[in-house]
Amino acid sequence: MTELASKGLEQLITEGEHPCACGRLHSAALRYVKIGPGAVRHLAEALRLLSVSRPFVVFDENTLAAAGDRVLSRLGEGGIPHVRFVFDKSPQKMEPDEHAVGALAMAFDPGCDGILAVGSGVINDCCKVLAHACGLPLITVGTAPSMDGYASNSSSMVQRRIKVSLYVKCPDALICDTDIMKEAPGQMLMAGLGDMLAKYISVCEWRISHLVTGEYYCESIAGLMRAAVRRCVAMADGLMRREERAVAAVAEGLVLSGIAMSYAGISRPASGLEHYFSHLWEMMALERGEASDLHGIQVGVGTLLTLFLMEELAKTRPDRQTAERAMRSFRTEVWNEEVRGIFGRTAPSVIEAAGRLGLNDPARHAARLDRILAHWEEILAILREELPDASQLLGKMRALGMPCCPADLGISLEDTRKAFRGSRVIRDKYLTSTLIWDLGLTERFEGMLRERY
Numbered sequence: 001m002t003e004l005a006s007k008g009l010e011q012l013i014t015e016g017e018h019p020c021a022c023g024r025l026h027s028a029a030l031r032y033v034k035i036g037p038g039a040v041r042h043l044a045e046a047l048r049l050l051s052v053s054r055p056f057v058v059f060d061e062n063t064l065a066a067a068g069d070r071v072l073s074r075l076g077e078g079g080i081p082h083v084r085f086v087f088d089k090s091p092q093k094m095e096p097d098e099h100a101v102g103a104l105a106m107a108f109d110p111g112c113d114g115i116l117a118v119g120s121g122v123i124n125d126c127c128k129v130l131a132h133a134c135g136l137p138l139i140t141v142g143t144a145p146s147m148d149g150y151a152s153n154s155s156s157m158v159q160r161r162i163k164v165s166l167y168v169k170c171p172d173a174l175i176c177d178t179d180i181m182k183e184a185p186g187q188m189l190m191a192g193l194g195d196m197l198a199k200y201i202s203v204c205e206w207r208i209s210h211l212v213t214g215e216y217y218c219e220s221i222a223g224l225m226r227a228a229v230r231r232c233v234a235m236a237d238g239l240m241r242r243e244e245r246a247v248a249a250v251a252e253g254l255v256l257s258g259i260a261m262s263y264a265g266i267s268r269p270a271s272g273l274e275h276y277f278s279h280l281w282e283m284m285a286l287e288r289g290e291a292s293d294l295h296g297i298q299v300g301v302g303t304l305l306t307l308f309l310m311e312e313l314a315k316t317r318p319d320r321q322t323a324e325r326a327m328r329s330f331r332t333e334v335w336n337e338e339v340r341g342i343f344g345r346t347a348p349s350v351i352e353a354a355g356r357l358g359l360n361d362p363a364r365h366a367a368r369l370d371r372i373l374a375h376w377e378e379i380l381a382i383l384r385e386e387l388p389d390a391s392q393l394l395g396k397m398r399a400l401g402m403p404c405c406p407a408d409l410g411i412s413l414e415d416t417r418k419a420f421r422g423s424r425v426i427r428d429k430y431l432t433s434t435l436i437w438d439l440g441l442t443e444r445f446e447g448m449l450r451e452r453y
């Protein structure tokens with residue numbers, strides 16, 4: 001058995017199933033990947049591999065300007081007939097919603113036998129939905145190293161004005177031409193780095209959850225993510241100078257994150273509490289009809305917030321009395337009211353799911369508390385081993401010009417408090433905020449957030 005972290009990206013996807021020490025066979029849905037300068041020259045080869053002879057090619061006006069010439073000339077040289085679709089420039093930010101997918105579906109030519117998405121977040125998400133609905137192969141030409149959804153099978157969508165993750169389809173082939181990617185807007189480069197910084201937290205929380213809840217964990221996949229985030233951080237300065245190898249490192253890290261999620265069959269390797277800060281801020285903005293910052297930019301801020309909480313947690317002495325007192329004083333009616341204040345329109349489904357999953361169940365809480373208290377020294381060791389120094393990371397992000405606190409994003413402290421509180425109940429996923437709740441310390445940590453920010 002070879003360690004996953006010692007394998008190259010192409011090996012990881014083309015070798016089929018990888019037997020692993022965790023007892024599982026890991027495999028990814030992505031079948032073809034090329035990352036590097038001039039990678040778009042492989043486009044005809046990717047189409048051939050997937051037996052696509054007439055792709056439906058999707059751009060928006062920005063990606064058409066950034067990559068149109070290169071993509072269309074490759075199709076022309078290969079004599080590949082295609083149908084082109086360009087999303088209009090609208091006054092608002094393009095949303096991955098029914099309107100966008102509907103526009104694609106209405107323009108779709110049934111004579112096409114594959115989808116070629118040229119873009120990053122929104123275009124990739126919408127094309128995954130379309131390819132899934134039509135049952136056709138999907139090839140993505142990434143235009144910015146801005147988020148880690150390139151190699152994942154889920155689309156982050158807005159459905160009936162509510163944020164949802166739809167499990168649709170992973171692209172079959174992915175081409176990240178760093179000549180195109182390095183010219184992406186600076187905000188998108190920062191967003192990609194922000195989405196990679198999250199991996200410090202996600203791996204750390206995954207290990208803690210394994211210890212406290214017995215959730216499945218794979219050390220090889222965790223190792224893959226650790227190596228990827230370290231490479232990205234080591235090259236972060238070069239990223240903002242648009243150096244080819246730094247852009248490639250971030251693009252590779254983002255693609256690896258998708259592969260790691262495929263391998264694990266869950267989002268654990270790539271997403272933790274920092275993603276829930278972003279997710280909840282976005283939901284609140286949507287509720288008010290306001291726009292949000294780029295996903296990865298928010299996730300970068302969420303990473304610093306979570307690091308702060310984890311550092312404070314490491315200074316805390318857990319005690320059974322405080323935890324049990326908090327659980328005894330839990331009142332469902334009060335909690336329901338709180339959830340309505342945080343989630344608005346989505347509150348009924350959050351309340352229903354929390355009941356079904358037993359997220360507030362005293363017996364489950366008691367079992368977890370026993371394990372936390374019995375393993376506290378190990379939890380502290382995990383925090384020490386996995387986390388970077390928060391002030392150093394803050395310094396690095398500041399120097400790169402990245403937003404570093406909610407105020408930098410125009411987000412209020414109250415919305416941040418609500419996001420922290422709401423994160424625990426949005427899914428059945430054990431997060432730092434769950435650990436804090438288990439210890440009966442939610443209010444105390446909210447106070448710390450208020451003081452710090």
Ligand SMILES: [Zn+2]
Binds near residue numbers: 024218
């Ligand atoms: Zn494994």
Ligand SMILES: [Zn+2]
Binds near residue numbers: 147148271275296
């Ligand atoms: Zn992300």
